Amino acid sequence: MSHDIITGQYVRIEQTPASIGTRLLALLIDDTLIAVVLVGLSTLERMLKLTGAAETAVILLALAFLAFYSLLCEVLNNGQSVGKRLMHLRVTRVDGSEPTIGSYLLRWLLYPVDVGSGGAIGLISALVTKNHQRLGDLAAGTVVIKEQDYHHLHVSLDEFAYVSEDYRPTYVQAADLSLEQVNVITRTLDTRGKDRDDRILQLSRKIIGTLRLPADTRPGEPLLQTLLRDYQYYALEEL
Secondary structure, three states: OEEEOOOOOOOOOEOOOOOHHHHHHHHHHHHHHHHHHHHHHHHHHHHHOOOOHHHHHHHHHHOOOOOOHHEEEHOOOOOHHHHHHHHOOOEEEEEOOOOOOOHHHHHHOHHHHHHHHHHHHHHHHHHOOOOOOOOHHHHHHHHEEEHOOOOOOOOOOOOOOOOOOOOOOOOHHHHHHHHHHHHHHHHOOOOOOHHHHHHHHHHHHHHHHHOOOOOOOOOOOOHHHHHHHHHHHHHHHHH
């Protein structure tokens, strides 16, 4: 079940929590990879007949890989382990923002609790919570979502008038704008160069037709800015 969230920039993003089955498959892939690496290190140790300090180093390397695999993957790969990447999943914060290192660390610290008793604790938590969150997710304020629903989008309120409580939208059609369309409008307004005015004019004309705005609507930058403010208004209205 998908749910709408409002980012700190007052932009609505629809996120779909990953299913428990998909998360289990991602976990299976990660566990398989870990097992392959550990077996490989063990085989290498036997082949080279390592002893003493060299043998201890290999053992410590294996233990470090086993212990820190998920944490390092998520921190270094924007919330994705190998299994999550292959299953098109990603860890993000509940509010849609990118998790901090502290968030990843907290998920990792509670992982042993979640997998305790054969993984029963984490599974029960995922089953009874709305967003299929294990204990580590609940504590860190994170959720595992389908990657196609994750977007990096920044709409600076410094560039547009703040949507006050008494604001009245000009175009009701702004509520039908998709996240991708809002992103295109924002990037077009942020464009620098000689062709900026032409791009804004072309985009605004296209939007007039797409949203079926009144025939006398004047294309241009003021129209795009108004549509963004109206979009923010309707996003806030859903809180």
